[in-house]
Amino acid sequence: MPEPLADETADIWLRDATHRARLMQDARDQFAFFRASLGDRPGFHTLDFNGVPLPDTVQELHTTTRLVHSYALGHICGAPGSAEMVDQGLAYLASHHRDSLHGGYLWALDGDAVHDGRKLAYGHVFVLLAGSSAKLAGHPDADALIDDATAILDRHFWEEGPGLFADEWNRDWTPFSTYRGMNANMHGVEALLTAFEATGRESYLNKAGRILEFFLGRMAPDYAHRLPEHYHADWTVDRDYSENPMFRPAGTTPGHSFELARLLLQHWDLAGRPGPGAPETARAVAYRALEDAWRSDGGLVYTLGWDGKPAIRDRYWWPVTEAIGVLAALIKLDPRPEDEAWYRRLWQFADAHFIDHAQGGWFPELDEDGTPTGRQFLGKPDIYHALQADLFPLCTGLSRLTQSLPTLNG
Numbered sequence: 001m002p003e004p005l006a007d008e009t010a011d012i013w014l015r016d017a018t019h020r021a022r023l024m025q026d027a028r029d030q031f032a033f034f035r036a037s038l039g040d041r042p043g044f045h046t047l048d049f050n051g052v053p054l055p056d057t058v059q060e061l062h063t064t065t066r067l068v069h070s071y072a073l074g075h076i077c078g079a080p081g082s083a084e085m086v087d088q089g090l091a092y093l094a095s096h097h098r099d100s101l102h103g104g105y106l107w108a109l110d111g112d113a114v115h116d117g118r119k120l121a122y123g124h125v126f127v128l129l130a131g132s133s134a135k136l137a138g139h140p141d142a143d144a145l146i147d148d149a150t151a152i153l154d155r156h157f158w159e160e161g162p163g164l165f166a167d168e169w170n171r172d173w174t175p176f177s178t179y180r181g182m183n184a185n186m187h188g189v190e191a192l193l194t195a196f197e198a199t200g201r202e203s204y205l206n207k208a209g210r211i212l213e214f215f216l217g218r219m220a221p222d223y224a225h226r227l228p229e230h231y232h233a234d235w236t237v238d239r240d241y242s243e244n245p246m247f248r249p250a251g252t253t254p255g256h257s258f259e260l261a262r263l264l265l266q267h268w269d270l271a272g273r274p275g276p277g278a279p280e281t282a283r284a285v286a287y288r289a290l291e292d293a294w295r296s297d298g299g300l301v302y303t304l305g306w307d308g309k310p311a312i313r314d315r316y317w318w319p320v321t322e323a324i325g326v327l328a329a330l331i332k333l334d335p336r337p338e339d340e341a342w343y344r345r346l347w348q349f350a351d352a353h354f355i356d357h358a359q360g361g362w363f364p365e366l367d368e369d370g371t372p373t374g375r376q377f378l379g380k381p382d383i384y385h386a387l388q389a390d391l392f393p394l395c396t397g398l399s400r401l402t403q404s405l406p407t408l409n410g
Contacts, residue, residue: 033360117171163210254289255319
């Protein structure tokens with residue numbers, strides 16, 4: 001058993017000074033580590049375990065936008081060097097990812113060349129998230145980015161009938177596939193709620209609510225609170241779908257259940273807390289994922305079969321961070337002993353296995369012995385998930401988290 005992160009006698013770690021200090025220090029370490037992503041060329045570097053730029057020069061849209069989002073939060077927190085990261089990321093979105101020929105944002109660049117020109121909803125919602133977080137941080141270019149991303153999402157991705165985002169197009173907006181998926185919509189909710197917090201426009205809140213109603217109001221009860229990932233063009237569940245085992249695996253992905261459950265609570269809070277339904281659903285979805293996915297030797301399996309049994313047993317950092325996020329939200333709202341027990345269990349496992357106490361940042365995956373490895377990911381892929389696991393518990397509310405972010409430079 002690793003050293004506890006805080007006094008075991010404290011009834012809630014969110015209020016424990018030692019635990020909170022450890023969260024703030026880990027956030028500082030992450031901001032310091034990933035600042036090496038900023039080089040002397042446009043865009044960002046991907047870093048190895050030691051913070052050294054990797055030779056691979058391909059940059060994907062979600063990498064650029066997640067760094068902008070994360071360092072916008074860093075700017076609000078007072079983390080040194082954050083403004084430069086946001087400036088560089090926004091400039092690269094405009095100069096390289098923005099497609100001057102067909103509009104929209106290119107998925108991947110290699111230097112000045114287009115590496116992958118597809119137009120993906122997953123990438124475009126992160127553009128909206130980056131612009132919205134930059135606006136909350138006071139960046140002067142944020143409004144134009146928000147408006148551009150919103151117009152593209154509305155024109156090319158939003159399907160008004162079902163109230164959901166379609167997934168993917170070719171570079172010239174000709175059809176690429178009929179695939180529909182939960183992942184882009186889940187991150188769409190994240191972006192829409194952040195855009196609502198940044199602008200006050202009700203349309204963002206309403207769209208987020210429609211997406212959440214489909215997955216958590218309709219799908220969750222029908223599938224024992226496990227959330228189907230993959231759908232046909234008519235939004236019926238595609239139970240046989242299996243493409244990329246990392247990014248579109250078969251079955252269900254418990255890490256996404258944690259994210260959607262937390263986002264449901266954020267939306268419910270922003271909407272004025274209309275009744276007990278959302279908290280009850282969030283708790284049911286989160287606990288189904290915890291109980292299905294926790295391994296006897298610690299950590300969370302990556303995917304489940306339709307029967308809820310582990311399918312891909314690999315352990316990655318991001319499901320642990322997202323489980324921490326939803327448990328922190330449940331503890332803030334209605335703390336129960338089981339919430340606290342899970343919250344501590346997750347942090348103790350992360351502290352012992354994922355957090356790189358020597359270099360900063362989190363290792364992305366573990367081998368069967370619990371040792372960090374790099375089979376699926378190049379280096380430390382991003383700051384986004386692990387940073388939010390530090391910051392969500394430090395904020396006071398379920399929504400408008402940027403209004404209560406701690407100061408990290410003191």
